[in-house]
Amino acid sequence: MIALVANPTRAVYAALIATLAIGWALVAFDGGTFTLNDLVGIQQRSAALGIVAVGQTLAILAGSLDLSVAYLISLVSLVAAETMAGQSSNILTAVVVALGVSALVGLVNGVVITKLKVHAFIATLGVALVIRGVLDHLYDGPAGRVPVDFQQLGYARIGPIPVAAILWAAVAAGVWFLLRRTRFGHRVYAVGGDVEVARLSGVRTDRVVIAAHVLCSLCAGVAGLLLASRLGAGAPTVGTDGGYDLESIAAVVLGGTALAGGRGGVAGTVGGVLLLAVLDSVFNQLEVNSFFKDVVRGVVIVVAVAVYARRTGRRAS
Amino acid sequence: MLRMTGIGKSFLGIRVLRGIDLSATAGEVHAVVGENGAGKSTLMKILAGVHQPDEGTVEIGGQIRSFAHPVEAQRAGVAIIYQEFNLLPERSVADNVFLGREPTRRGLVDRAAMDEATSRLLDELDEHSFGPRHLVKDLSVAQQQVVEIVKALSVDARIVVMDEPTAALAEHEVDLLYRLIRRLQGRGIAVLYISHRLREVFDLADRVTVLKDGAHVATVAATDVTTAGLVKMMVGRELDAYFPPRAEESAIGEVLLTVRNGGNGKLDGIDLDLRAGEIVGVAGLQGSGRSSLVKAVFGAEPFTRGEMTPTRPGSVRAGVAAGIGLVTEDRKAEGLALNQSVRDNALLVARAIGHRSRAAVSDLLERVKLAPPRQETEVKYLSGGNQQKVVLAKWLTVSPRVLLFDEPTRGVDVGAKAAIHDLMRELADSGTAILMISSELPELIGMSDRIIVLRDGRVAGHLPAGSAEESVMALAAADGVAA
Ligand SMILES: Nc1ncnc2c1ncn2[C@@H]1O[C@H](COP(=O)(O)OP(=O)(O)OP(=O)(O)O)[C@@H](O)[C@H]1O
Ligand SMILES: [Mg+2]
Numbered sequence: 001m002i003a004l005v006a007n008p009t010r011a012v013y014a015a016l017i018a019t020l021a022i023g024w025a026l027v028a029f030d031g032g033t034f035t036l037n038d039l040v041g042i043q044q045r046s047a048a049l050g051i052v053a054v055g056q057t058l059a060i061l062a063g064s065l066d067l068s069v070a071y072l073i074s075l076v077s078l079v080a081a082e083t084m085a086g087q088s089s090n091i092l093t094a095v096v097v098a099l100g101v102s103a104l105v106g107l108v109n110g111v112v113i114t115k116l117k118v119h120a121f122i123a124t125l126g127v128a129l130v131i132r133g134v135l136d137h138l139y140d141g142p143a144g145r146v147p148v149d150f151q152q153l154g155y156a157r158i159g160p161i162p163v164a165a166i167l168w169a170a171v172a173a174g175v176w177f178l179l180r181r182t183r184f185g186h187r188v189y190a191v192g193g194d195v196e197v198a199r200l201s202g203v204r205t206d207r208v209v210i211a212a213h214v215l216c217s218l219c220a221g222v223a224g225l226l227l228a229s230r231l232g233a234g235a236p237t238v239g240t241d242g243g244y245d246l247e248s249i250a251a252v253v254l255g256g257t258a259l260a261g262g263r264g265g266v267a268g269t270v271g272g273v274l275l276l277a278v279l280d281s282v283f284n285q286l287e288v289n290s291f292f293k294d295v296v297r298g299v300v301i302v303v304a305v306a307v308y309a310r311r312t313g314r315r316a317s
Numbered sequence: 318m319l320r321m322t323g324i325g326k327s328f329l330g331i332r333v334l335r336g337i338d339l340s341a342t343a344g345e346v347h348a349v350v351g352e353n354g355a356g357k358s359t360l361m362k363i364l365a366g367v368h369q370p371d372e373g374t375v376e377i378g379g380q381i382r383s384f385a386h387p388v389e390a391q392r393a394g395v396a397i398i399y400q401e402f403n404l405l406p407e408r409s410v411a412d413n414v415f416l417g418r419e420p421t422r423r424g425l426v427d428r429a430a431m432d433e434a435t436s437r438l439l440d441e442l443d444e445h446s447f448g449p450r451h452l453v454k455d456l457s458v459a460q461q462q463v464v465e466i467v468k469a470l471s472v473d474a475r476i477v478v479m480d481e482p483t484a485a486l487a488e489h490e491v492d493l494l495y496r497l498i499r500r501l502q503g504r505g506i507a508v509l510y511i512s513h514r515l516r517e518v519f520d521l522a523d524r525v526t527v528l529k530d531g532a533h534v535a536t537v538a539a540t541d542v543t544t545a546g547l548v549k550m551m552v553g554r555e556l557d558a559y560f561p562p563r564a565e566e567s568a569i570g571e572v573l574l575t576v577r578n579g580g581n582g583k584l585d586g587i588d589l590d591l592r593a594g595e596i597v598g599v600a601g602l603q604g605s606g607r608s609s610l611v612k613a614v615f616g617a618e619p620f621t622r623g624e625m626t627p628t629r630p631g632s633v634r635a636g637v638a639a640g641i642g643l644v645t646e647d648r649k650a651e652g653l654a655l656n657q658s659v660r661d662n663a664l665l666v667a668r669a670i671g672h673r674s675r676a677a678v679s680d681l682l683e684r685v686k687l688a689p690p691r692q693e694t695e696v697k698y699l700s701g702g703n704q705q706k707v708v709l710a711k712w713l714t715v716s717p718r719v720l721l722f723d724e725p726t727r728g729v730d731v732g733a734k735a736a737i738h739d740l741m742r743e744l745a746d747s748g749t750a751i752l753m754i755s756s757e758l759p760e761l762i763g764m765s766d767r768i769i770v771l772r773d774g775r776v777a778g779h780l781p782a783g784s785a786e787e788s789v790m791a792l793a794a795a796d797g798v799a800a
Contacts, residue, residue, distance in 0.1 A: 181425045190416050193405040200367060200403050201468075202388035202417035263407045 008256020055219025081144025192261025
């Protein structure tokens with residue numbers, strides 16, 4: 001048990017399995033069943049959050065954070081749906097434009113943080129407000145139309161596995177690989193661990209932070225595309241309704257990544273997202289009051305972080 | 318190989334360097350000495366591309382270079398070991414060594430190559446106590462210093478700068494460093510060596526450059542100058558090389574603190590009496606539990622077994638309230654609020670415990686000889702030695718009855734060192750009990766009224782004032798294994 005808790009990534013997976021088991025027992029006791037279909041449903045629902053959280057992991061590991069993802073998701077869903085305008089032939093263009101917009105927002109975030117030296121919290125909050133202003137001004141409801149072909153992304157399955165889950169897995173695997181095996185990944189950890197040390201070691205720290213933000217925004221963009229395909233249209237509130245900004249940060253932290261940066265990784269984040277999703281489904285099955293649900297989620301996150309802090313605190317001393 | 322000419326630099330309108338010339342040839346060890354705040358580290362940071370000079374030029378291998386970023390200096394063959402540690406605690410040794418220059422194979426980081434190269438360098442240094450995959454946070458301070466050195470070596474450097482590399486090393490590790498420097502020299506590398514320990518300067522250097530108040534005083538061949546002469550150039554006056562006189566038997570008063578059979582995770586069976594008016598030295602090798610002992614007495618990592626009077630601090634606050642102060646070994650992490658001003662730091666303890674009679678900060682800074690005594694400067698901008706003086710000032714505000722010093726003069730210049738020694742003795746004479754750890758044996762022996770030697774977390778023995786270095790070492794290193 002102690003060995004399990006010593007490593008946050010393992011701890012979160014242990015918690016995940018425990019929650020699944022307890023959830024399954026509770027649901028069974030309640031007279032329901034927890035089927036493979038439910039598991040697949042969990043995948044389906046957590047894919048969008050999962051993709052955003054993987055991006056958020058990059059930003060947080062680099063010692064930053066991104067509060068603009070929720071509004072960016074809304075913006076991307078609208079840009080994509082409007083560009084597609086119901087035509088399958090427009091899909092490619094729409095995806096390129098949507099990701100282009102995302103990358104641009106990430107670039108702005110990164111440049112404001114590094115060159116103007118604005119704290120990430122304020123910088124990305126500012127960008128979030130700017131996007132909100134644009135959205136409020138231009139839209140007052142869903143707009144654009146996503147062709148049926150593109151809706152496959154949100155609903156189709158390959159065998160029992162939803163395409164959305166595969167997309168999430170691919171993004172997570174890609175970022176995991178990036179962090180573990182590339183120079184960029186090593187430098188993300190270095191910059192998040194200590195910017196000054198990284199700089200004095202010859203790392204061009206600004207570039208690393210900017211790149212992390214661009215990738216984080218791209219992930220949000222992918223999530224935005226996924227949500228647009230589900231809705232069949234773009235919606236100015238799809239990102240904020242899902243609470244993707246704070247929720248993604250919560251998932252990252254639940255997965256054992258240090259909010260201050262430099263420690264953690266994608267594997268933990270995936271576990272964190274799944275844990276939140278499993279909790280959700282168990283509560284849904286049990287038809288628990290939604291306020292109580294939030295209370296439990298809040299407690300879980302705080303307890304998890306407290307446990308990690310204890311472990312790392314003791315090792316440092 | 319290297320020629321720096323007319324270097325000048327100001328920070329926020331305050332001039333810290335002017336008209337500095339410094340050169341080094343291949344295979345030369347060139348020492349740079351001067352008081353705290355003289356500008357040694359700043360000059361090296363200019364060479365390393367961390368700061369850009371306001372005036373003057375840097376020439377390497379006959380070519381004028383200007384570095385906008387440390388990475389450019391690195392590529393030009395400059396490697397530097399900074400005065401303050403520059404490692405990522407959460408990353409492995411190999412990751413740290415190759416940070417910013419990770420070798421790649423087909424575009425991917427080649428971990429095997431990193432590990433192998435790191436192992437080879439560690440072998441070269443005869444360092445077998447840890448490997449490339451260990452996390453830096455699990456290493457001791459001395460081991461971390463070795464990692465810094467390996468990091469500098471792994472760059473194919475033509476110029477290696479060492480800014481007080483021995484400050485954190487034990488005696489036998491210093492020998493290792495010497496050998497290493499000789500090897501670098503043999504390879505035709507120019508070594509710039511900064512240290513406050515003049516013995517090292519004479520052991521190693523071919524030439525010595527003296528800086529004072531940001532100006533160039535002299536560059537001389539090491540053979541053409543004596544220690545006293547060097548000190549005079551640095552300090553601007555003669556300085557006697559003696560420690561203040563020890564306490565008279567009769568001046569040693571009542572017992573202020575006792576520990577009986579104290580123990581915790583790192584210590585066992587500790588008996589200790591500290592009397593008013595005496596300075597007790599603590600000797601021991603790295604890892605013998607010296608720092609653990611002072612932390613336990615202070616309450617930062619309390620004793621879990623045994624008795625302690627008058628109180629048994631279970632927390633830092635309790636320790637401070639009981640009149641115990643600790644000047645820590647790691648001032649950056651444990652001693653100072655780096656983003657706050659000198660003044661705020663000096664008042665840190667007094668404010669924390671709501672101490673009324675705050676001595677005037679300017680008097681305190683004068684007592685610890687902080688120069689220049691700018692109270693509003695943020696502590697992170699102070700030179701290493703000056704930071705240490707601020708830590709001292711912090712405790713003087715509350716006049717503790719028992720004061721614990723962990724390496725009190727690490728990184729402190731000769732003049733200030735003498736001042737700190739005088740201050741410690743003055744405090745003792747006025748009735749404070751002092752417990753002092755020092756890895757510098759001459760200091761330990763010169764200052765202590767008696768010496769406690771620790772080994773593996775236990776008291777290995779007691780020695781009287783003025784014992785020989787050999788007897789201390791023999792006791793510290795079990796069964797006579799030379800350390
Ligand atoms: N970034 C900075 N901003 C403002 N002042 C600075 C900065 N860096 C250094 N200084 C000032 O420059 C002066 C020289 O500092 P430096 O660190 O070079 O001294 P040093 O000779 O290395 O001293 P020490 O022996 O204590 O390490 C000091 O007065 C210091 O306060
Ligand atoms: Mg210095």
